[in-house]
Amino acid sequence: MTTLLGSVDPLFAHGATGVVILIVLIKVLVGFGVLMGAVTLMIWFERKAISDMQSRIGPQRWGPFGIFQTVADGIKLILKEDLIPAEADRFVFKLAPYLVVVPALITFAIVPVGGTLHIAGHPVMLQMANPPMGILLMLVMSGISVYGVMLAGWSSGSKYPLLSSVRASAQMISYEAALGLTIVTIVLATGSLSTHNIVDAQSGGIWHWNLIRLGVIPFVVFLISITAELNRPPFDVVEAESELVGGFHTEYSSIRFGLFYLAEFMNTITMSAIIVTLFLGGPAGWIPNVAHLRWVFPIVWFLLKTVAFAFSYVWFRAALPRFRYDQLMDLGWKRLIPLSLGWMLIVAGFLVSPRWGLGMIWVTFIAWLTLTRAFRLGHSRERGVEAVLPVVGERPLPGDVLRQMTDEEDANG
Amino acid sequence: MTAIAYALPSIVIFVTAALLILVGAVGVITVKNPVHSALSLIMTLFGVAVAFVAQSADFLAAVQIIVYAGAIVVLFLFVIMFLGVDRRDADRVEPLVGQRAFAAGGVVITVAGLITLMARSHWVTGAMSVSTKGAALAGGSGNVKQLGTAIFTTYLFAFEVTAALLIIAVVGAVMLARREQADDTEASKEVEA
Numbered sequence: 112m113t114t115l116l117g118s119v120d121p122l123f124a125h126g127a128t129g130v131v132i133l134i135v136l137i138k139v140l141v142g143f144g145v146l147m148g149a150v151t152l153m154i155w156f157e158r159k160a161i162s163d164m165q166s167r168i169g170p171q172r173w174g175p176f177g178i179f180q181t182v183a184d185g186i187k188l189i190l191k192e193d194l195i196p197a198e199a200d201r202f203v204f205k206l207a208p209y210l211v212v213v214p215a216l217i218t219f220a221i222v223p224v225g226g227t228l229h230i231a232g233h234p235v236m237l238q239m240a241n242p243p244m245g246i247l248l249m250l251v252m253s254g255i256s257v258y259g260v261m262l263a264g265w266s267s268g269s270k271y272p273l274l275s276s277v278r279a280s281a282q283m284i285s286y287e288a289a290l291g292l293t294i295v296t297i298v299l300a301t302g303s304l305s306t307h308n309i310v311d312a313q314s315g316g317i318w319h320w321n322l323i324r325l326g327v328i329p330f331v332v333f334l335i336s337i338t339a340e341l342n343r344p345p346f347d348v349v350e351a352e353s354e355l356v357g358g359f360h361t362e363y364s365s366i367r368f369g370l371f372y373l374a375e376f377m378n379t380i381t382m383s384a385i386i387v388t389l390f391l392g393g394p395a396g397w398i399p400n401v402a403h404l405r406w407v408f409p410i411v412w413f414l415l416k417t418v419a420f421a422f423s424y425v426w427f428r429a430a431l432p433r434f435r436y437d438q439l440m441d442l443g444w445k446r447l448i449p450l451s452l453g454w455m456l457i458v459a460g461f462l463v464s465p466r467w468g469l470g471m472i473w474v475t476f477i478a479w480l481t482l483t484r485a486f487r488l489g490h491s492r493e494r495g496v497e498a499v500l501p502v503v504g505e506r507p508l509p510g511d512v513l514r515q516m517t518d519e520e521d522a523n524g
Numbered sequence: 525m526t527a528i529a530y531a532l533p534s535i536v537i538f539v540t541a542a543l544l545i546l547v548g549a550v551g552v553i554t555v556k557n558p559v560h561s562a563l564s565l566i567m568t569l570f571g572v573a574v575a576f577v578a579q580s581a582d583f584l585a586a587v588q589i590i591v592y593a594g595a596i597v598v599l600f601l602f603v604i605m606f607l608g609v610d611r612r613d614a615d616r617v618e619p620l621v622g623q624r625a626f627a628a629g630g631v632v633i634t635v636a637g638l639i640t641l642m643a644r645s646h647w648v649t650g651a652m653s654v655s656t657k658g659a660a661l662a663g664g665s666g667n668v669k670q671l672g673t674a675i676f677t678t679y680l681f682a683f684e685v686t687a688a689l690l691i692i693a694v695v696g697a698v699m700l701a702r703r704e705q706a707d708d709t710e711a712s713k714e715v716e717a
Contacts, residue, residue, distance in 0.1 A: 203559065243668065247586035254594025258566065261598065265559065265605055277605060284598055291590075304583075304668060 122233055134235055142239045146219050151181045153376045157425045164429040193365035198268030207266060208370035211259030214252035215377040221248050222384040223310045225394045225410040245304035246294055249385055253340055257283045264359035275358040278436060279342060279349040285443045286339040292451035293329045296458050297321055297389055306388055313392035322390040325458055330390045332451045337382045343424055345431035346439055383420035391416050449482055537578045544571025558604045562597055569593045583668045
């Protein structure tokens, strides 16, 4: 057990002594506290930035620039009445919010926040855990959080949440495929699953960042898929107010609703951090030669990069109109999955030798031609609405006759 | 067989995993509501993943959750939700006459097979690992590499054949789904004509 842990985290190299356990506890508590604080700030930041972009003022009453607005909202939510609909499946209804919050919390544990410190003679990695399964833990947790969304909608015993949860889970498992394929590309280039090693492999300057080293395509695919995975705008068909009332958490109130809200913003932060870890070298960056403070700069770099991505999510929300559900599925299955698969083949080829890489480019090109042809053929078979929805019953009059009649009415009226 | 002394943490982890697996498995067949039994199935799969982690088969644990819990049971739930869970009276009627006898036979064969395996060989993954010809696996992150090497060298044929089988299944499913739709459009064309 000791050797097993020691091979993963140097902290456990000499066994789990009292000091080591204390360090781990402090890491977990600090991590939890920082994440919670960051969520509070993120909610305030999103509201403030969105209102700036929409020429509104936004929260301004409590604290400087309304920075304590989230705290006030949280207290309000906790004090509200907790309603459970009569038609609800009570056990699942209560379980679902935790299935969303817990994965959101755990995913943050694998993010390396800074370099390695030395506390009381022990090397301490600034990340809560460095499990051998590494980045796969993120996929595992997003797999679990699908259940939270799905069961929340189903257990509400109401039709809009059910529709929303079916949409959400289909969307989330579809985009997980593209997500997984881009992660495979990164793991291939790094040769390790562990997030610590992924960050280490990118530490040699900006040209070693996966963003540039792997070509920009995996980054773009990952950014789009993760936005869809988070159900954030422009992919928030899950909570499309105009179609589905409030989405899967329509029936939730009080702190249970608060948990969904919390999880959403926690996921936004965590996924920004994951993008930074996978593509932008995590804490990598320029370190000035200041005595005793060299360990601070990686953390600052990490925070700056993460905030940049958190802001880009807010920007997406303000700037982009919502996708239609079929457009969303088309983008996921017909564009992103083939693209990430082809790019993975090319990267794998170039890792073997340039000749294999060029061969893989040819293979991908031929596959792309075939796919384009197949999509065009499939598209030409669909003829309007009838191809998707079969006609129920018979129409009284053909469409063009009806149109002619209304045109005549308009002309007469 | 030699008796091995286990440390307390290993025992705690094993008991937790075993409880998760057993309670979940019993739940799947005893709970009335189909959604609840799907949830119990997830609990079982989770327990199996914990057992995998305890034997330092981290990759298997991750794949267990990503593939089984993250995709397959989601599809089960999809089907349950689309068909509606209120139709519970369907299980009062037995669709296959005499299936209980077959089920009992299946249980006897499975249990007998398991007991034979347990009695005759090291059936725990650590003792007879496929990638190292019986030697113990590397701990930590090394064993993902070992697993990959084993799959893509020694067992390459089996791996590729599995991939081909899955592709055939997917293409077959798409063909079945598309043909039905084509019939629909033709039927609607006839109605229009």
